[in-house]
Amino acid sequence: MYTISNRLKTFSIILIVLGVLGVAYGFMTSQKSLEEVKTMLVEEHAHTEDTEISVAEHAESAAPTGTEHADVSHDDEHAAHVQEQLAKRPWSALYVSALFFMTIALGVLAFYAIQVASQAGWSPVLFRVMEAISAYLLPGAIIVILLAVGSHFIGHHNEIFIWMNPEVVADDKLIQNKSGYLNITAFLIRAIIFIAGWSLYQYFARKFSIAQDNAEPGDKRNFKKSFRIAAGFLVFFIYTESIMSWDWIMSVDPHWFSTLFGWYVFSGMIVAGVTVIAMLTIYLKGKGLLPLVNDSHIHDLAKYMFGFSIFWAYLWFSQFMLIWYANIPEEVVYFAARIEHYKLPFFGMLVLNFVFPFLVLMHSDYKRVPWFVMMGGVIILVGHYVDLFVMIMPATVVDRWYIGIPEIGSILLLGGLFMLVVFTSLSKAPLTPKGNPFIKESENFHY
Amino acid sequence: MASHYEAPIRRPLVLGEKSYHDVSVDIAKPVEGKANKSWWIVFSISLAAFLWGIGCIIYTINTGIGVWGLNKTIGWAWDITNFVWWVGIGHAGTLISAVLLLFRQKWRMAINRSAEAMTIFAVIQAGLFPLIHMGRPWLGYWVLPIPNQFGSLWVNFNSPLLWDVFAISTYLSVSLVFWWTGLLPDFAMIRDRAVKPFQKKIYSLLAFGWSGRAKDWQRFEEVSLVLAGLATPLVLSVHTIVSFDFATSIVPGWHTTIFPPYFVAGAVFSGFAMVNTLLIIMRKVVSLEDYITVQHIELMNIVIMITGTIVGVAYITELFIAWYSGVEYEQYAFLNRATGPYWWAYLLMMTCNVFSPQFMWFKKLRTSIMFSFFISIVVNVGMWFERFVIIVTSLHRDYMPSAWTMFQPTFVDIGIFIGTIGFFFVLFLLYARTFPVVSQAEVKAILKTSGQRYKRIRESGGSLVGTG
Numbered sequence: 001m002y003t004i005s006n007r008l009k010t011f012s013i014i015l016i017v018l019g020v021l022g023v024a025y026g027f028m029t030s031q032k033s034l035e036e037v038k039t040m041l042v043e044e045h046a047h048t049e050d051t052e053i054s055v056a057e058h059a060e061s062a063a064p065t066g067t068e069h070a071d072v073s074h075d076d077e078h079a080a081h082v083q084e085q086l087a088k089r090p091w092s093a094l095y096v097s098a099l100f101f102m103t104i105a106l107g108v109l110a111f112y113a114i115q116v117a118s119q120a121g122w123s124p125v126l127f128r129v130m131e132a133i134s135a136y137l138l139p140g141a142i143i144v145i146l147l148a149v150g151s152h153f154i155g156h157h158n159e160i161f162i163w164m165n166p167e168v169v170a171d172d173k174l175i176q177n178k179s180g181y182l183n184i185t186a187f188l189i190r191a192i193i194f195i196a197g198w199s200l201y202q203y204f205a206r207k208f209s210i211a212q213d214n215a216e217p218g219d220k221r222n223f224k225k226s227f228r229i230a231a232g233f234l235v236f237f238i239y240t241e242s243i244m245s246w247d248w249i250m251s252v253d254p255h256w257f258s259t260l261f262g263w264y265v266f267s268g269m270i271v272a273g274v275t276v277i278a279m280l281t282i283y284l285k286g287k288g289l290l291p292l293v294n295d296s297h298i299h300d301l302a303k304y305m306f307g308f309s310i311f312w313a314y315l316w317f318s319q320f321m322l323i324w325y326a327n328i329p330e331e332v333v334y335f336a337a338r339i340e341h342y343k344l345p346f347f348g349m350l351v352l353n354f355v356f357p358f359l360v361l362m363h364s365d366y367k368r369v370p371w372f373v374m375m376g377g378v379i380i381l382v383g384h385y386v387d388l389f390v391m392i393m394p395a396t397v398v399d400r401w402y403i404g405i406p407e408i409g410s411i412l413l414l415g416g417l418f419m420l421v422v423f424t425s426l427s428k429a430p431l432t433p434k435g436n437p438f439i440k441e442s443e444n445f446h447y
Numbered sequence: 448m449a450s451h452y453e454a455p456i457r458r459p460l461v462l463g464e465k466s467y468h469d470v471s472v473d474i475a476k477p478v479e480g481k482a483n484k485s486w487w488i489v490f491s492i493s494l495a496a497f498l499w500g501i502g503c504i505i506y507t508i509n510t511g512i513g514v515w516g517l518n519k520t521i522g523w524a525w526d527i528t529n530f531v532w533w534v535g536i537g538h539a540g541t542l543i544s545a546v547l548l549l550f551r552q553k554w555r556m557a558i559n560r561s562a563e564a565m566t567i568f569a570v571i572q573a574g575l576f577p578l579i580h581m582g583r584p585w586l587g588y589w590v591l592p593i594p595n596q597f598g599s600l601w602v603n604f605n606s607p608l609l610w611d612v613f614a615i616s617t618y619l620s621v622s623l624v625f626w627w628t629g630l631l632p633d634f635a636m637i638r639d640r641a642v643k644p645f646q647k648k649i650y651s652l653l654a655f656g657w658s659g660r661a662k663d664w665q666r667f668e669e670v671s672l673v674l675a676g677l678a679t680p681l682v683l684s685v686h687t688i689v690s691f692d693f694a695t696s697i698v699p700g701w702h703t704t705i706f707p708p709y710f711v712a713g714a715v716f717s718g719f720a721m722v723n724t725l726l727i728i729m730r731k732v733v734s735l736e737d738y739i740t741v742q743h744i745e746l747m748n749i750v751i752m753i754t755g756t757i758v759g760v761a762y763i764t765e766l767f768i769a770w771y772s773g774v775e776y777e778q779y780a781f782l783n784r785a786t787g788p789y790w791w792a793y794l795l796m797m798t799c800n801v802f803s804p805q806f807m808w809f810k811k812l813r814t815s816i817m818f819s820f821f822i823s824i825v826v827n828v829g830m831w832f833e834r835f836v837i838i839v840t841s842l843h844r845d846y847m848p849s850a851w852t853m854f855q856p857t858f859v860d861i862g863i864f865i866g867t868i869g870f871f872f873v874l875f876l877l878y879a880r881t882f883p884v885v886s887q888a889e890v891k892a893i894l895k896t897s898g899q900r901y902k903r904i905r906e907s908g909g910s911l912v913g914t915g
Contacts, residue, residue, distance in 0.1 A: 119457075121453075121454065174773050177773050178771060178773065181771065220456070235756060238756065238757070238760050239760060239763075242760060242764060246767075246771075257768050257771055257772045258704045258768070259703045259704050259705035259761075259764050259765055259768045260703075260704035260705045260707070260708070261704075262764065263705070263708055310680065314680075314683065314684075314687075314707075314708075315707075315708065318687065318704060318707040318708070319704045321695075322691070322694050322695060322702070322703075322704045322706075322707075323704065325695045326695060326696065326697050326702050328697060328702065330772075330774070437454050437455075437456045438454050438456075440452060440454065441452055441453065441454045444452040
């Protein structure tokens with residue numbers, strides 16, 4: 001049985017407190033009056049002419065109507081846009097972090113269901129670790145939805161999703177055509193269905209897993225139930241995960257669309273999920289709490305990190321290359337905007353998510369070295385954060401991005417919460433699921 | 448690699464009271480015996496189809512591509528449909544031998560040899576089409592970047608059709624090497640059992656002097672693992688590149704980013720269906736029911752069910768995004784598929800690919816050999832129509848209504864397709880008589896962990912010492 005140490009508890013509470021301060025600072029400094037923004041722009045103007053040109057260009061392309069304006073109103077309109085972008089920054093920073101931790105929990109839940117449904121013989125000793133991480137899914141997903149909708153109802157014109165802004169929609173024929181799908185009521189109904197479905201599976205999988213521990217020897221009823229619901233969940237998941245990624249991520253750019261998007265988001269969440277499983281396992285094993293876990297288990301997890309990193313790169317490339325190659329204007333704007341304003345994160349994440357894991361985790365011996373896997377894991381997680389950052393930020397704050405106090409504060413706040421939820425859940429059941437029929441195979445696992 | 452312990456709830460993979468010797472005898476029997484009458488009948492039919500196909504190919508090359516049913520709007524139809532279909536079928540072999548090896552699936556041992564053979568024979572069929580669908584196939588070598596006397600005139604590396612050349616040729620070579628490496632211990636087994644000098648000579652040549660020393664086995668295992676690690680990204684990239692032929696274009700219905708993984712899923716789907724079709728017959732004909740068990744068929748059905756579901760999700764995603772995109776050409780492309788003149792092909796594809804694999808959720812159906820055989824045929828038909836629908840319905844009505852037209856295959860189109868089926872079966876039938884169709888070395892490696900006899904002894908508390 002694991003008990004959460006006071007030091008860990010204090011540490012996560014400190015993270016939350018620091019995070020709250022950072023986020024509060026972000027919200028306080030993001031509210032600027034139109035006059036302040038104008039002064040700021042004039043100052044920037046004086047700094048470099050280059051920025052001025054690209055900012056002006058951007059203002060033109062971002063103007064929803066695309067009609068010409070007189071100079072004075074153009075200036076005003078531009079300043080208003082910048083004002084909105086600044087106001088959206090703390091919301092977006094929180095949203096990216098919320099997505100980051102939520103997708104980790106969801107990725108872990110999907111991986112867990114796959115392990116159960118495929119009757120894997122190596123992983124049962126890790127089931128409690130996976131169950132604990134996926135316990136964050138329910139609060140995590142609710143936070144995501146609260147931020148998505150809250151950014152519309154709280155404050156003025158700082159919504160993460162511009163299709164929630166009726167003034168934008170009124171001018172935009174394209175969004176109007178989609179409003180049968182993109183409206184707050186439908187968005188919430190879908191979100192409730194997804195979250196309810198995932199959480200129900202998480203709840204019952206955990207329940208049957210613990211019930212199997214306490215069952216009579218030879219009684220496999222709970223094991224069979226877990227198997228059945230895992231198969232059912234995977235079907236539910238493959239549909240809802242796609243729709244979730246259209247709803248919660250792709251529609252920040254409501255003009256843009258890509259059929260691969262859902263699967264691309266999935267590849268990111270599964271690699272991050274497996275990485276967190278590996279890191280938490282190594283941590284607990286370091287504390288001597290998982291005596292049955294040997295270096296072959298770590299090796300297998302590291303192989304999944306390696307394999308899914310390549311899978312992520314495959315889908316990233318497929319999506320990017322096909323759009324770049326055909327160069328159809330309505331699609332290519334997505335990458336054009338990202339390459340223009342997010343060059344370093346956009347190409348940098350390719351190094352973090354693909355090149356480093358590929359080189360670091362290639363060698364078989366290194367995949368058995370805990371600190372090496374930890375190092376690879378940190379790189380992958382940073383890469384996954386940047387991946388989500390580049391999905392969301394270009395649509396909300398456009399070129400006004402920076403990784404500063406609001407972003408780091410959000411990571412600390414939600415990271416602290418994530419740790420608290422995961423470790424609390426970990427302390428609620430024995431760390432070895434002893435009733436699983438494959439547990440002995442898993443104990444004896446060597447590769 | 449193998450763990451010393453296996454959970455009792457895992458079902459045996461080798462049925463009957465098999466010993467190592469029984470495995471050798473059972474697997475060598477078809478090679479050592481004589482072909483019966485029905486083999487000769489089927490072989491003759493396949494050969495006739497193959498010869499007919501060759502006739503059609505020669506006729507096309509002599510007369511011109513105009514003998515096919517193509518027209519100015521639809522420049523690709525049966526040729527590329529068949530090409531993609533055959534490549535797709537080939538993918539299951541690598542999936543079974545490489546991906547299932549990486550996932551340590553012991554059940555692959557009994558089926559990988561035939562699945563890989565199927566890959567190679569299917570890729571050979573596929574490889575014919577890029578050559579014969581050229582207007583001037585005798586200039587086919589111009590696709591290769593060879594230094595030449597035209598001021599070193601080079602190829603353009605921007606075309607997915609060129610990537611196809613590299614993808615398919617690499618795929619065929621790697622699959623062939625992978626297959627042959629695995630065959631070495633088996634050829635050696637046949638060589639050592641052979642009594643006729645001619646047979647002994649042939650299998651000695653094929654076995655490359657394999658003597659089965661510890662060092663050889665150790666390197667053999669390592670090579671298999673490395674090749675599996677290389678073949679997995681290869682198999683994904685090959686069908687991805689095939690999908691790029693369409694997805695890089697700007698044709699509505701073709702230009703969509705989901706094609707790469709979705710074509711791969713479809714390839715696994717159709718490939719496993721073809722493996723099922725072939726193995727259900729083969730296990731019966733060469734009496735290998737104890738090795739290719741109902742459990743193997745059930746597991747393949749589950750793979751078909753999973754990949755069928757993935758393909759279904761992709762269909763729905765395409766439909767949704769077509770609506771969501773607000774692009775009227777895209778919307779029309781899908782409306783045309785569902786309600787246009789080729790609605791019947793679309794309906795057939797949807798029924799065969801989306802609905803039929805869902806029957807596999809019922810244990811009674813997926814463990815029924817007759818039903819699995821039926822569904823495996825249905826899936827192959829459905830996947831042929833998927834490629835046909837993607838290619839033809841997107842081309843026959845696109846941007847300019849003045850270019851709208853229809854497609855009608857001629858007897859030459861059909862004849863060549865039948866010819867490739869004939870050629871495939873000629874190769875497969877010859878293989879089934881001369882090659883060890885189950886990898887005896889690998890089956891022997893799992894015999895003591897997963898053989899019925901040994902499982903029984905272990906469960907009753909007995910010792911395996913001296914069981915041989």
